[in-house]
Amino acid sequence: MTTTLTPPTGTTATKTKPRRVRRSKAARAGGQLHAGPIAYVILALFTVGSLFPLVWTAIAASRDNQRLAQSPPPLWFGGNLFDKLEIAWKDANLGKAFLNTTIVAGTSALTIVFLSTIAGFAFAKLRFKGRNALMLIVVGTMMVPPQLSIIPLYMMVAKLDWSDQLQSVILPSLVSAFGVFFMRQYLLQALPDEIIEAARVDGASSWRVVWHVVFPAARPAMAVLGMLMFVQTWNDFLWPFLVLTQNGNPTVQVAVAGLGRGFTPDQSLIMAGALLGTLPLLLVFAIFGKQIVGGIMQGAVKG
Amino acid sequence: MATRHDIAAPPAKEGGAAPGRAPADALSAEAAKKRARLSRRWQRDIRWSPYAFVSPFFLLFLAFGLFPLIYTAWASLHTVELTAPTDMEWAGLRNYTRIFDDEFFWNAAKNTLTIGIISTVPQLLMAMGLAHILNYKLRGSTFYRVVMLAPYATSIAAASLVFVLLFGRDYGVINWVLDMVGIDKIDWQNDKWPSQFAVSSIIIWRWTGYNALIYLAAMQAIPQDLYESAALDGANRWQQFIHVTLPSLRPTILFTVVVSTIGASQVFGEPLLFDANKGASGGSQHQFQTLGLYLYEQGWVNQHLGRASAIAWVMFLILIVIGIVNSVISRRLRASS
Numbered sequence: 001m002t003t004t005l006t007p008p009t010g011t012t013a014t015k016t017k018p019r020r021v022r023r024s025k026a027a028r029a030g031g032q033l034h035a036g037p038i039a040y041v042i043l044a045l046f047t048v049g050s051l052f053p054l055v056w057t058a059i060a061a062s063r064d065n066q067r068l069a070q071s072p073p074p075l076w077f078g079g080n081l082f083d084k085l086e087i088a089w090k091d092a093n094l095g096k097a098f099l100n101t102t103i104v105a106g107t108s109a110l111t112i113v114f115l116s117t118i119a120g121f122a123f124a125k126l127r128f129k130g131r132n133a134l135m136l137i138v139v140g141t142m143m144v145p146p147q148l149s150i151i152p153l154y155m156m157v158a159k160l161d162w163s164d165q166l167q168s169v170i171l172p173s174l175v176s177a178f179g180v181f182f183m184r185q186y187l188l189q190a191l192p193d194e195i196i197e198a199a200r201v202d203g204a205s206s207w208r209v210v211w212h213v214v215f216p217a218a219r220p221a222m223a224v225l226g227m228l229m230f231v232q233t234w235n236d237f238l239w240p241f242l243v244l245t246q247n248g249n250p251t252v253q254v255a256v257a258g259l260g261r262g263f264t265p266d267q268s269l270i271m272a273g274a275l276l277g278t279l280p281l282l283l284v285f286a287i288f289g290k291q292i293v294g295g296i297m298q299g300a301v302k303g
Numbered sequence: 304m305a306t307r308h309d310i311a312a313p314p315a316k317e318g319g320a321a322p323g324r325a326p327a328d329a330l331s332a333e334a335a336k337k338r339a340r341l342s343r344r345w346q347r348d349i350r351w352s353p354y355a356f357v358s359p360f361f362l363l364f365l366a367f368g369l370f371p372l373i374y375t376a377w378a379s380l381h382t383v384e385l386t387a388p389t390d391m392e393w394a395g396l397r398n399y400t401r402i403f404d405d406e407f408f409w410n411a412a413k414n415t416l417t418i419g420i421i422s423t424v425p426q427l428l429m430a431m432g433l434a435h436i437l438n439y440k441l442r443g444s445t446f447y448r449v450v451m452l453a454p455y456a457t458s459i460a461a462a463s464l465v466f467v468l469l470f471g472r473d474y475g476v477i478n479w480v481l482d483m484v485g486i487d488k489i490d491w492q493n494d495k496w497p498s499q500f501a502v503s504s505i506i507i508w509r510w511t512g513y514n515a516l517i518y519l520a521a522m523q524a525i526p527q528d529l530y531e532s533a534a535l536d537g538a539n540r541w542q543q544f545i546h547v548t549l550p551s552l553r554p555t556i557l558f559t560v561v562v563s564t565i566g567a568s569q570v571f572g573e574p575l576l577f578d579a580n581k582g583a584s585g586g587s588q589h590q591f592q593t594l595g596l597y598l599y600e601q602g603w604v605n606q607h608l609g610r611a612s613a614i615a616w617v618m619f620l621i622l623i624v625i626g627i628v629n630s631v632i633s634r635r636l637r638a639s640s
Contacts, residue, residue: 049508128354257460
């Protein structure tokens with residue numbers, strides 16, 4: 001498996017920069033050419049395709065159910081948005097769901113970032129017996145989808161009487177091979193050996209090195225990984241759906257999915273719930289979009 | 304590196320400062336002992352802390368990944384009811400014969416395959432095209448990249464619920480647009496292929512931008528000289544794309560194919576929420592029931608956790624086959640290049 005993951009080139013971040021300096025007039029398909037009008041047209045189409053379902057969620061949420069059962073479908077906002085959001089908030093138990101999801105996603109993201117950074121540091125910068133074999137196992141575990149493990153986990157939850165309790169969602173979400181891999185790749189190039197050496201000469205223990213050298217150096221990658229993991233846990237569906245209930249102790253996804261399952265579902269209410277559940281993450285992406293994009297691309301090339 | 308630390312480490316075992324500095328008084332013996340102790344601790348630290356750093360991941364993986372996976376195989380040989388998940392009764396291979404005799408299992412397997420193809424192939428092709436465009440010099444390139452990632456920020460639940468409405472037969476936006484260009488109403492819920500396409504489109508929508516960014520990152524890592532020499536050889540842009548870009552992206556393409564294939568074999572939330580009957584059957588005729596959904600139906604609707612375990616284990620075996628096929632292909636590719 002690792003073989004397929006070996007990076008196309010090793011040190012990209014440093015190599016790409018000088019490229020900009022060298023320019024020749026020859027026609028190239030590479031990064032220098034300015035995009036033509038057709039490219040912008042295609043991009044515009046993709047932009048509309050990406051955003052339309054989101055915008056339409058808000059449009060549908062701002063209408064009432066009768067209007068959604070008419071043709072042609074509404075393409076502009078009506079006046080009910082805030083009423084619907086309020087009702088959805090109450091009906092879907094969204095207040096509690098938001099609190100729960102923040103706890104779950106926050107705990108999980110922070111833990112993953114911490115554990116991945118120390119493990120990534122060990123894999124990137126320390127020498128120990130079995131390092132390569134263990135790294136291979138880490139990469140191998142990425143290929144095993146967590147969904148296949150849900151039945152014994154469900155039995156455990158039943159045995160411990162943990163259904164509808166947050167720890168049953170948090171604990172299994174703390175494993176992230178991707179996180180370990182991501183931090184390893186980052187620290188390989190971002191943390192010079194000399195700094196670690198220097199700290200060692202000063203008599204720093206491994207923990208002190210981690211605390212005073214690795215964490216400061218890894219901060220940008222830790223932030224990106226934290227956001228990615230937060231998004232992933234926030235959006236997690238299957239497992240929370242199995243062990244949490246909408247009226248008990250739901251996460252946002254469980255609460256939102258529950259909105260659609262009534263006998264005569266109010267479609268605009270469902271859309272209002274979906275909108276509320278998505279807004280926080282869209283906000284995060286609007287603010288930190290550049291960093292998240294950078295993080296994904298960085299993880300990608302080197303992965 | 305560890306060896307270099309050892310050299311750089313403070314006083315070695317015999318404990319002492321530099322030979323030139325003579326031990327002046329009684330204090331130095333104590334100091335030497337102290338240094339020796341420190342040094343032993345140092346050695347231990349260098350030796351064992353790497354394991355301490357990587358062990359939390361492995362312990363968590365053992366507890367919540369590997370052990371449950373193996374226990375699933377054990378559970379699949381038992382009759383286990385959802386209502387009493389801790390009572391297990393030996394059943395041998397009966398769970399497996401039951402699911403292999405069930406036409407809906409084969410139906411779900413076929414649907415998983417077709418939905419996997421319908422969702423993965425266009426998704427990766429579009430991602431490739433999009434990445435190629437994003438690789439040009441663009442005004443507002445960050446804006447486009449973030450926008451392409453917005454669907455990725457949307458949860459499966461929210462996306463599926465919106466797409467159900469967009470694909471509505473009578474009042475959906477998509478049929479309305481099709482109607483304007485003269486295409487008759489399509490029943491996106493009940494007809495087999497339209498429904499599979501609709502479910503796939505949720506997956507395509509959520510993941511195209513993400514994959515485009517991965518391709519884009521790989522494209523930016525291609526050395527510019529390759530394009531320059533291709534241009535000197537008279538290759539036009541399309542030929543450069545075919546002969547320079549694609550071969551350089553091969554490992555990345557393989558990577559995205561593997562990841563998408565694994566994802567496609569696990570599809571669950573989209574077909575669950577796309578079902579108008581609010582059930583786990585994947586449509587009235589099971590027309591878009593995937594293996595993931597079938598597992599859920601057997602385990603949590605029909606309450607046979609043992610049978611669900613058998614399905615999970617079959618899905619795992621399918622993944623192993625995919626993994627082997629993939630590694631064979633990648634080895635071939637590397638041998639040929």
